[in-house]
Amino acid sequence: MSTVLTTEDVRNLRTGAHFLACTIDPTAIYVYAEMIQRAMEDRSVELVTVDELAPDDLVVAVGMVTQGLFIADMPPVGDEFLGCISAIEARLGRRVRAIYSLAAANINGIVPLMVGLQSSLPVIDSDPMGRVFPLISQTTLNIGNVAIGPIALMGVTGERAVVEVESPQRAETLVRALVTELGGWAATAMYPCSAHQLKVHGVHGSISRMIRIGQILDANSSVETKLSLLADLLGTTRIARARVSHIESLSRPTDLGLPAQPSSVTLEDETTGRIVRLEIQNEILLVLVDGAVTAAVPDMVTLLNSEQGTVVNLDDVQVGDVIDIMKITAAAQWYSETGLDLAEPKAFGIPIVHPRRRHA
Known part of the structure; x- marks a missing residue:
């Protein structure tokens, strides 16, 4: 309709x-x-x-x-x-x-x-x-x-x-x-x-999905309510609520003329003590928790302000910020062998095989 x-x-x-x-x-x-x-x-x-x-x-x-x-x-x-x-x-x-x-x-x-x-x-x-x-x-x-x-x-x-x-x-x-x-x-x-x-x-x-996401995030409701509604809509999971401890800009070269602003962000989950590392190349490509791959492209990873539930821009992240790190599963096609060939970390120059491929 x-x-x-x-x-x-x-x-x-x-x-x-x-x-x-x-x-x-x-x-x-x-x-x-x-x-x-x-x-x-x-x-x-x-x-x-x-x-x-x-x-x-x-x-x-x-x-x-x-x-x-x-x-x-x-x-x-x-x-x-x-x-x-x-x-x-x-x-x-x-x-x-x-x-x-x-x-x-x-x-x-x-x-x-x-x-x-x-x-x-x-x-x-x-x-x-x-x-x-x-x-x-x-x-x-x-x-x-x-x-x-x-x-x-x-x-x-x-x-x-x-x-x-x-x-x-x-x-x-x-x-x-x-x-x-x-x-x-x-x-x-x-x-x-x-x-x-x-x-x-x-x-x-x-487009209707993005509109619904906006309705959830722009609403005057609690962060936990927003996270619950996003989980129902998108199957999002919160990897961690963590404080930024270190930001590192890298000069890692990229292939294929990929537009890139490579950097890494390290955070600490103050509740559990887990160390979270984000690998960024214009977007978050990889999330490691205590060294283990927890999310990897084509998974989507986005950041929310832990107090307001608003989107945090990558270039606004500062040491001391407390952030919710959210994982969203991509469309099913991306987890096929052909899809992973096009979009897993190795396609971005990061020598890591997507966990879904290992379990296939």
Whole structure:
């Protein structure tokens, strides 16, 4: 059943997108949310399920790809995504019938609403990650062998490119190079596929899930109530409530042009004395408790303020802070052999095998 979203939905979506990413710099999420809320004064955006589309309808993922430039430093002027969608339509000779988010967190969790407002296309309540990953090849559509191309990009400079590419890994290399040349970020449209392909290989309920997370976190209720509701909704578990004792910035190199701000955070659980270590590369990739792997990408890990139950940004973490470390299981596709090949710690240059693979 389709839904017309409200400005309150956008506020909640913003919070949910922030929670699922625990980002280095969440400014862009808030900038985009304000733009969308203003645009909703005279336009509406429709959220649909993939089942409401004809199986052969052409649908396309929209999202920002960044390389060294925070979007808030130079926000889009507004027509970049429309240009990308038009380029895909011209290349394929077909009309795009609906759009979906490239990722279900961070800035890309909210971008499709603006594109839906601009284009009058419905936004599908599905995505190909179920969370956010740094690489455009790290998708459930890739796991399902759905082609990534053609890919349309439009950047800060107003220049546009269409990349004819089949291999998602090769697409990653080409797109990163183009994004750098286009000024540091680009609006993109990629993974053009049928609604049926998205239904089979996508992750569903993405946007409505983020809205519900926002409703929980923005409510005037106790932290324990929020944690209980999140556990019911997402199956979240609290790894620890711990105090930050040490923050270390590292210069560890990364492969594949991964955008990275590598660092480690050490915390102490003052109730049990356990030592918790977070390994971070734009997001939390690994959690060790007394040296044992407790969470590892593709698991999601996010941080909450232990007193307010609000999301803690990674770059705001300071020695002495008491933080709830939350673990969320990713979509089932990510724990397949192919999914782990794409997204376990080894894919990020950390030589650790995901615990699920050992027990397979």
